[in-house]
Amino acid sequence: MNIYDISQRAGVSIATVSRVLNGSSRVSESTRRKVEQVMASCGYTPNAFARGLGLGSMKTVGLLCADFADPYLAQAMAYLEAFLRAHGYDCLLGGCGAAGNKQGMIDLLLNKHVDGLVLVGSSLVESDPAMNQPILDAAKRLPVMILGAALDGPGIYSVFCDDRGATEEAVTRLLAQGCRRVLYLYHSPSYSGLKKLQGYRDALASAHVPEDTALIRLMEGERANPTAVRDELLRLRGEGLRFDAVMTSDDKLAQGALKYALKAGLAVPGELSIVGFNDSTLACCCEPELSSVDNKLRSQCVQCVETLAAVLAGKDAPKRTVFSGELTCRGTTV
Amino acid sequence: MNIYDISQRAGVSIATVSRVLNGSSRVSESTRRKVEQVMASCGYTPNAFARGLGLGSMKTVGLLCADFADPYLAQAMAYLEAFLRAHGYDCLLGGCGAAGNKQGMIDLLLNKHVDGLVLVGSSLVESDPAMNQPILDAAKRLPVMILGAALDGPGIYSVFCDDRGATEEAVTRLLAQGCRRVLYLYHSPSYSGLKKLQGYRDALASAHVPEDTALIRLMEGERANPTAVRDELLRLRGEGLRFDAVMTSDDKLAQGALKYALKAGLAVPGELSIVGFNDSTLACCCEPELSSVDNKLRSQCVQCVETLAAVLAGKDAPKRTVFSGELTCRGTTV
DNA sequence: GTTTTCCAATGAAAGCTTTCATGGACAAGG
DNA sequence: CCTTGTCCATGAAAGCTTTCATTGGAAAAC
Numbered sequence: 001m002n003i004y005d006i007s008q009r010a011g012v013s014i015a016t017v018s019r020v021l022n023g024s025s026r027v028s029e030s031t032r033r034k035v036e037q038v039m040a041s042c043g044y045t046p047n048a049f050a051r052g053l054g055l056g057s058m059k060t061v062g063l064l065c066a067d068f069a070d071p072y073l074a075q076a077m078a079y080l081e082a083f084l085r086a087h088g089y090d091c092l093l094g095g096c097g098a099a100g101n102k103q104g105m106i107d108l109l110l111n112k113h114v115d116g117l118v119l120v121g122s123s124l125v126e127s128d129p130a131m132n133q134p135i136l137d138a139a140k141r142l143p144v145m146i147l148g149a150a151l152d153g154p155g156i157y158s159v160f161c162d163d164r165g166a167t168e169e170a171v172t173r174l175l176a177q178g179c180r181r182v183l184y185l186y187h188s189p190s191y192s193g194l195k196k197l198q199g200y201r202d203a204l205a206s207a208h209v210p211e212d213t214a215l216i217r218l219m220e221g222e223r224a225n226p227t228a229v230r231d232e233l234l235r236l237r238g239e240g241l242r243f244d245a246v247m248t249s250d251d252k253l254a255q256g257a258l259k260y261a262l263k264a265g266l267a268v269p270g271e272l273s274i275v276g277f278n279d280s281t282l283a284c285c286c287e288p289e290l291s292s293v294d295n296k297l298r299s300q301c302v303q304c305v306e307t308l309a310a311v312l313a314g315k316d317a318p319k320r321t322v323f324s325g326e327l328t329c330r331g332t333t334v
Numbered sequence: 335m336n337i338y339d340i341s342q343r344a345g346v347s348i349a350t351v352s353r354v355l356n357g358s359s360r361v362s363e364s365t366r367r368k369v370e371q372v373m374a375s376c377g378y379t380p381n382a383f384a385r386g387l388g389l390g391s392m393k394t395v396g397l398l399c400a401d402f403a404d405p406y407l408a409q410a411m412a413y414l415e416a417f418l419r420a421h422g423y424d425c426l427l428g429g430c431g432a433a434g435n436k437q438g439m440i441d442l443l444l445n446k447h448v449d450g451l452v453l454v455g456s457s458l459v460e461s462d463p464a465m466n467q468p469i470l471d472a473a474k475r476l477p478v479m480i481l482g483a484a485l486d487g488p489g490i491y492s493v494f495c496d497d498r499g500a501t502e503e504a505v506t507r508l509l510a511q512g513c514r515r516v517l518y519l520y521h522s523p524s525y526s527g528l529k530k531l532q533g534y535r536d537a538l539a540s541a542h543v544p545e546d547t548a549l550i551r552l553m554e555g556e557r558a559n560p561t562a563v564r565d566e567l568l569r570l571r572g573e574g575l576r577f578d579a580v581m582t583s584d585d586k587l588a589q590g591a592l593k594y595a596l597k598a599g600l601a602v603p604g605e606l607s608i609v610g611f612n613d614s615t616l617a618c619c620c621e622p623e624l625s626s627v628d629n630k631l632r633s634q635c636v637q638c639v640e641t642l643a644a645v646l647a648g649k650d651a652p653k654r655t656v657f658s659g660e661l662t663c664r665g666t667t668v
Numbered sequence: 669g670t671t672t673t674c675c676a677a678t679g680a681a682a683g684c685t686t687t688c689a690t691g692g693a694c695a696a697g698g
Numbered sequence: 699c700c701t702t703g704t705c706c707a708t709g710a711a712a713g714c715t716t717t718c719a720t721t722g723g724a725a726a727a728c
Contacts, residue, residue, distance in 0.1 A: 012678090013678045015677070015680095015716080016677060017715095018716060018717080019677095021715090026676060026677085028676060031676080046714080046715075048386075048447045049383055049384075049386035049714075050387050051716080052383035052386065053383040053387055053683055053685090053715070054682085056383075056683085058383065068408055069409045069412050074405065077408075078403050081402070081427050081429060092426055092427070093415050093424070093427055095415060095419060108419075111380075226618060252619070255619045259621040262621040263621055284561050285586070285589045287564070287596040289561065347708045348708090348709095349707070349708060352685065352687080360706060360707085361706075361707090383683085383685090384683070385684080387683095387684075387685065387712095387713055387714065387715090389685085669728100672727070673725085673727090674725085674726095675723095676724100677720100677722080678719105678720080679720080680719095680720100681717090681718085681719105682715100682717085683715090685713090687710100690709080690710100692706090692707085692708095695704085696703085698701080
């Protein structure tokens with residue numbers, strides 16, 4: 001059952017059927033109705049491959065996610081999928097193994113002839129510029145959106161949160177409420193990971209609180225899991241490290257800090273204040289609920305899809321869109 | 335740069351180039367090498383659409399997920415994507431709005447001519463058989479895998495956990511350790527939701543503990559969120575309902591129960607035992623960590639992909655594969 | 669009544685690969 | 699030296715849609 005069959009049964013040419021299919025204008029109302037009727041009665045669906053061949057596009061966008069199992073990134077994927085679908089695009093999944101084979105994933109998506117690429121998760125953008133070459137190469141062939149980090153180059157569009165500013169604001173808040181020794185936990189030395197760290201430092205500097213490098217801890221990979229974080233903090237405490245607040249780059253780390261407090265019998269926020277980042281669904285899973293920096297994920301996703309759709313439609317679009325994070329205070333800060 | 339260009343430069347016919355591309359046998363080693371060399375030097379990539387048109391397949395599988403934002407299902411998606419890729423298949427995303435427009439999603443995927451469909455999440459299979467018609471229709475055209483629930487029909491293959499048995503085992507355990515009033519919280523009256531409920535009842539019956547319908551609570555949609563669960567339990571307690579254990583159909587509900595215990599100042603597991611389901615990453619986010627039923631998600635996903643690959647290769651495959659759940663005891667049970 | 673204009677419909681080519689049926693060359697066997 | 703068989707390579711068709719350039723016809727203008 002192809003377009004020839006339909007054209008025959010409807011008594012028109014295949015070109016006319018095609019125009020009905022594509023909603024093109026030059027078709028009389030009566031012809032259109034007749035063709036549509038025949039298509040419906042035959043249960044005809046146009047062949048997607050032939051269509052792709054003719055149009056050079058199957059209206060599909062490739063999604064690369066740093067880590068699917070991360071609830072925050074999964075939420076981002078859900079938003080993106082929904083918004084892209086609303087714009088008529090389907091989503092092809094690129095792998096999760098960001099570090100391992102980013103190049104391979106991008107190649108795969110390129111070979112599938114997707115119309116555009118969305119990179120989800122700041123850790124897909126390395127702080128070392130040379131490592132980002134695969135992205136730059138991909139952007140030569142199709143538009144690339146970066147969600148959650150910034151990268152400049154032709155064909156690359158970034159949508160992200162002012163991580164530095166948001167972290168500075170949150171830490172300033174902790175200092176203002178009397179905390180003096182703020183432990184900083186971060187899970188990735190990526191582009192945005194370093195931005196956040198900068199925000200932490202800026203806040204200390206503004207408040208004239210001396211920086212103690214012992215209070216800055218990178219908890220990467222497995223070590224970012226709540227239980228691992230809890231145990232690490234218990235260990236640090238055993239070694240005599242003192243701190244009255246914990247600022248984190250991710251809610252998972254904050255959960256670990258909360259586990260530590262519960263285990264150690266510390267009152268939260270009385271003896272220990274904790275601030276998470278991303279304001280993901282995790283934040284409300286704890287008791288007390290996490291204060292966390294809301295980085296406007298939904299708005300970022302909306303903007304990301306809008307920008308991509310604009311670019312694909314040949315319109316102008318902003319190369320960078322920045323959102324401001326905002327601290328949502330719940331039960332782990334005063 | 336198409337197959338003609340390559341054939342010319344390599345001094346062979348396009349058919350030969352195609353056979354090199356597809357790893358077909360009838361090509362002499364020297365010719366193969368020459369063609370590959372030319373392809374590499376030209377940076378040639380075959381057109382995916384034309385290929386799909388010729389082969390009638392683009393080696394793509396459609397993934398439909400009940401709820402992307404659920405960490406457990408997101409983990410399943412991550413596994414599936416990785417395993418499918420290892421088998422040479424790409425993944426096309428179907429929407430998350432399971433209840434709303436399952437039919438639409440399936441249609442969309444069918445129109446994209448995917449090779450198979452994987453339905454992720456038990457709530458995609460309704461307990462009312464009539465509601466599953468869209469799935470049965472889809473299965474007439476391509477193989478459909480159901481992950482996490484069972485559905486019978488031509489072209490449908492199910493991989494799932496014995497939810498009833500696992501729940502029965504967990505509740506029996508709670509009863510054995512002395513609990514007498516076990517609150518049962520479930521989040522979906524779907525196929526597997528009801529199976530689990532049956533397991534709860536069977537355990538009570540076996541132990542000759544009378545059933546109290548006030549102890550069986552459906553917490554659907556928004557009401558399944560941890561905070562909502564906590565508040566609901568506080569309310570029930572205020573109304574005088576007593577219970578010494580909480581069995582749940584999902585870790586999120588168990589987290590809510592734990593929040594309730596922490597808020598109400600109840601000792602866990604001393605005064606209240608709690609058991610989650612799925613043994614997702616959430617289980618270890620709490621303090622104490624959740625005891626939870628491990629339903630072997632990874633194995634399920636492996637099997638799911640194996641079965642689908644077998645079916646697509648024209649081989650025989652089991653219509654149903656059942657895994658046994660297993661209670662992982664952590665900090666919320668004795 | 670004739671010419672112009674415009675719109676709807678058409679034919680044919682383009683887009684790129686896969687694969688079947690066919691052809692040719694070469695080696696081995698008679 | 700001829701025949702047979704094998705193996706590799708080739709030409710051409712099939713797969714289905716989109717779209718450009720063109721034609722046909724009807725309505726409007728003169």
